[in-house]
Amino acid sequence: MTATTTQESADLFAKAHASLASGVSASMRINPYTGRPLYASRGEGAHIYGLDGTRYIDFNMSNGATMLGHDHPAVKQALLQGVAMGVICAAETPFHERLAARMVEIIPAAERVRFASVGSEATLVALRIARAATGRTRFLKFDGHFHGLTEPWLFKRADPLTDDPTVVPSSGGVPAAMAADVTIVPWNDVAAFERAIAAHGDELAAVVCEPIHYNAGCIPPASGFLDLLRERTREHGIVLIFDEVLSGFRTALGGVQAQYGVTPDLTTHAKALANGLPLSSVSGRADLMELLAPAGAVVHSGTYSGHLLSVLAALATLDELSQPGVYDRINATGDAFYRDLQAVFDRAGVPARVQGMGARFGIYFGRTEPVTTWSDAWDHDHEMNQRFVIGCLERGVSFHGYARQGAPGHAGFSLAHSPEDFAETLTVVETVAKTL
Ligand SMILES: Cc1ncc(COP(=O)(O)O)c(C=O)c1O
Incomplete structure (x- = not known):
């Protein structure tokens, strides 16, 4: 048994x-x-602990939430304050107003805010608002976003990997007919x-994007690309939606929209917003947001929407x-760590490209040129990534994998990662790189 496959976790997975x-x-x-989850007993700072007490330096950080x-x-x-208030749920409190007002201050697009529970709900509602506002159903998204x-x-x-625009469902149970409303183009x-x-x-109705494509590792927008999206959507009366569920609070307090100075009509947040508690938001232009019920005709509500514990968090x-x-x-911190990681791979002669912005990054094995599109990311070397992830796990550094096909997924650090954590990680990566 190794650190990745303790008997206890193997038994638990079989039982589960x-x-x-x-x-x-x-x-x-x-x-x-x-092939199995990392069973955790607790987390503290930059570290997550396995069932047997093994400490891992965590570079997943709750898929970016913590x-x-x-x-x-x-x-x-x-x-604890929320617990003392009785974990009241499905009730508005002064804290909801305070949090929304704070978001209006810091997020450029946010004139009004609606809280929800998870990122998937926020993006769904943002699209519903866009469809109601425009009376159109088709929307445009980008490959792999x-x-x-x-x-x-x-x-x-x-x-x-080709120019073929044909769109098909990516899951069972999804009506193929819905593809008629979807246009997908390369980022x-x-x-x-x-x-x-x-x-x-x-x-x-909408153009939707991750303004930094972190779900493919880290693919920033090319120079002027976000401006182009802004211009064309304005010209055609299309609602521009920046999905900042993952990118929000990652590079700047106001998110990628503040960093690049491009303000969308609607934007979604979750993950880092509540540091691990389930909370998401749709926010944006007041005239669009006021389409939401009960003032407007676009339904959205939920027992747990804006849960008190999450709002306080x-x-x-x-x-x-x-x-x-x-x-x-x-x-x-990010710039130095990404530069050092790249140097480790270069010294070891491992073909790998590290791309990061702010607190999140991707490692593209088998690639040495800049990765600018999803098809570049798609081509990365999964076998080498697998040896890397397992080698690091066995030495106490945890990188998550998201899929064995397609882009490599994202990794990230937190404000709790110390210089010692980064130094230890680089030592481990150096050792593993020599085995790749
Ligand atoms: C950009 C983006 N949008 C939406 C979601 C969905 O969020 P959730 O997992 O909270 O439903 C994610 C989750 O990873 C995401 O990265």
Whole structure:
């Protein structure tokens, strides 16, 4: 048995199949490289602990949700406040107004905010608002951009490595007929985007993107690409949606929209917003947001929407992220770590490209040139990635894998990762790189 396959976790995974579908609560919890989940007993700061007490330096950080680190004292205090209030649920409190007002201050697009529970819900509602506002149904998204697992997003191009625009479902149970409403083009491909706008511009309700494509590792927008999306959507009366569920609070307090100075009409947030508590938001232009019920005709409500514990956790999180110098520190730490990681691979002669912005990054094995599109990312060397992930896990550094096919997925650090954590990680990566 190794650190990745202790007897206890192997036994638990086998037992779990008798009660949990496929043995897990969420399909992406299975690390495709080890074939099982990382069973955790607790988390603290930058570390997550296995059932046997093994400590791992965590570079998944709850799929990007725990930006402050696990078990952050201010978040814990906020949760205790919610417990003292009786865990009241499905009730508005002054804290909801306070959090929304804070988001209006810091997120450029946010004139009004609606809270929900998870990112998938927020992106679904944003599209519903766009469809109601425009009276159109078709929308445009980009290859491999992930917006959650509700029906509109479960489509892909039949062959993303060619120009073929044919769109097909990416999941069982999704009506193929819904593909008629979906246009998908490659990220950063100006010509393909212009062609799609020429063909469908006046039929599109929304253009939706991850403004930094972190779900494919880290693919920033090419120079001027976000501006182009802004211009064309404005010209054609299309609602521009930035899905900042993963990119929000990652590179700048106001997100990628603040970093690049491009303001969408609607935007979605989750993950880092509440440091690990389930909370998401749709926000944007007041005239669009006021289409939501009960003032408007677009339904959205939920028993757990804006759960008190999550709202309190988010207030505490935003306080921490608003401290002076936080983003200078995140960006400087990230830049140094990504440069050092790249140097380790280069010294070991391993073909790998590290791309990161702010607190999240991707490693593309088998690639040495810049990765600018999803098809570049798609081509990365999964076998080498698997040896890397397992080698690191066996030495106490945890990188998650998201799929054995397609882009490599994303990794990231938190504000709790210390210089010692980064130094230890680089030593481990150096050792593993020599075995690749
Ligand atoms: C960009 C983006 N949008 C939406 C989602 C869906 O969020 P959730 O998992 O909270 O439903 C994710 C989750 O990874 C995401 O990265």
